Amino acid sequence: MRIFALLIALALLSYSCNRKITDINLEETIESIDFIESFPQQDLPIRFGQKELQKKETDSLFIKSSIVAQFIPDSIFKTTFGKTASIKFHRKGRYAAEETGEIYLFLSAEKKEKKAIYILVFTKENKYSTGMMLVEKIADPLVQYEGKIDSRLTIIQTKNKPTVDGKSTYNKNVYVYNTEGLFTLILTESNEPLKANVIYNPIDSLASKDALSGNYMQDNRNFVSIRDGGKKGKLLFFIHTDRAGGSCGGSLRGDMVEVRPRVYQYNKSDDHCILEFSFSGKSLKVKELEACGNHRGVRCSFDGRFKK
16 A cells, blocks of 8 residues: 555656756746746845846746746837847846745846846746846946835836936836735836926836726826736826816826726826816727725816827
8 A cells, every 4th residue: 555655656757857847948838837936936025227238147947938928918018129039038036025925037038139027927827928138238237227025016117317416316116016916106206307398197117008098198197007907997097188278177096997898987086186087089088987086186087088
């Protein structure tokens, strides 16, 4: 009986060993668990700065673009690099969250003079959830640009640049991965002087593969940005208004849910504001169903029509 049990154990061990792929680049199709485990495991904090981006990558951690494309949508890379097939990818690191179970992967992408490192999140079921650029290569040697994830799973991007008077300016963005499967911007800090006519759009770099996603404009100061919501019937939005000659304005970011075909609503239990978004072709109509005075001036509203 003991010999029989030993044979079963050896058979299971053999199956487990055979399942593991030593070089995923030799396989045409692989499972997500093999893709994930091919990334080298690291401890927190994990950080990448300009020195890491200047280094030549190790061939042993190269991964074919065709393998990456099986698990990561190419929309993440298109804005910076264009076609995914011409990008050189290398695996930089992996960390699995103990309490929540999600897995963070770090992947470098390089094409000619451009290079960036992305943070990618997989669920505990080994399914891709979301991703974003963590840090990119900067041509100016005086600029210090760093991206990291700390021991509390907070994602921090910092950029420092010296000024002509011997001081320095900085930008800091802080994100967290939330239960909806998205990165949420929770803090922005900067000591840079404000630039006229520049409006920060906090969701501009998020995925926009949904047919309704995009930027709907009246002008540069009155617009609505729509981005993918991570699941069917849900979208993200950021609306900004600046009316009455600049004396009345406001903005609001949130989730909207489909209530009927091509009609979505923002309706949070802790916010008296209710917005309705009606899509028709390349046109978007926004209407306040309940006043949104907490988010804009009293002499203006978010109501209006916008063109994609």
